[in-house]
Amino acid sequence: xxxxxxxxxxxxxxxxxxxxxxxxxxxxxxxxxxxxxxxxxxxxxxxxxxxxxxxxxxxxxxxxxxxxxxxxxxxxxxxxxxxxxxxxxxxxxxxxxxxxxxxxxxxxxxxxxxxx
Numbered sequence: 001x002x003x004x005x006x007x008x009x010x011x012x013x014x015x016x017x018x019x020x021x022x023x024x025x026x027x028x029x030x031x032x033x034x035x036x037x038x039x040x041x042x043x044x045x046x047x048x049x050x051x052x053x054x055x056x057x058x059x060x061x062x063x064x065x066x067x068x069x070x071x072x073x074x075x076x077x078x079x080x081x082x083x084x085x086x087x088x089x090x091x092x093x094x095x096x097x098x099x100x101x102x103x104x105x106x107x108x109x110x111x112x113x114x115x116x
Contacts, residue, residue: 047086054082 042050058078062069069078096104 051079051082051086054085055079058082 045053055078058081059069062074062078067074069075091099
């Protein structure tokens with residue numbers, strides 16, 4: 001259903017989740033002058049800025065669940081979490097050709113009778 005409660009044919013419907021996300025992360029003018037979504041804004045950030053923002057987000061999550069992010073056992077956790085998430089998602093920034101060194105090829109005749 002659209003934000004105003006009506007549904008007009010041919011008009012993109014905005015989901016409740018999209019509305020919630022955009023209320024927290026509204027579109028922002030980018031350096032190119034185009035309106036940027038949170039995704040394109042993050043793509044333009046340096047790694048250090050991303051780590052800083054993710055660390056702050058983790059601290060907020062810890063506070064929201066009732067933890068003290070400044071206590072001895074959690075002081076470094078937000079930064080470690082941000083570093084780990086950057087590492088685990090680093091593949092999104094890579095190209096298949098670079099990772100495989102163009103060693104991807106097709107061998108369809110070898111796999112015609114596979115039984116599981």
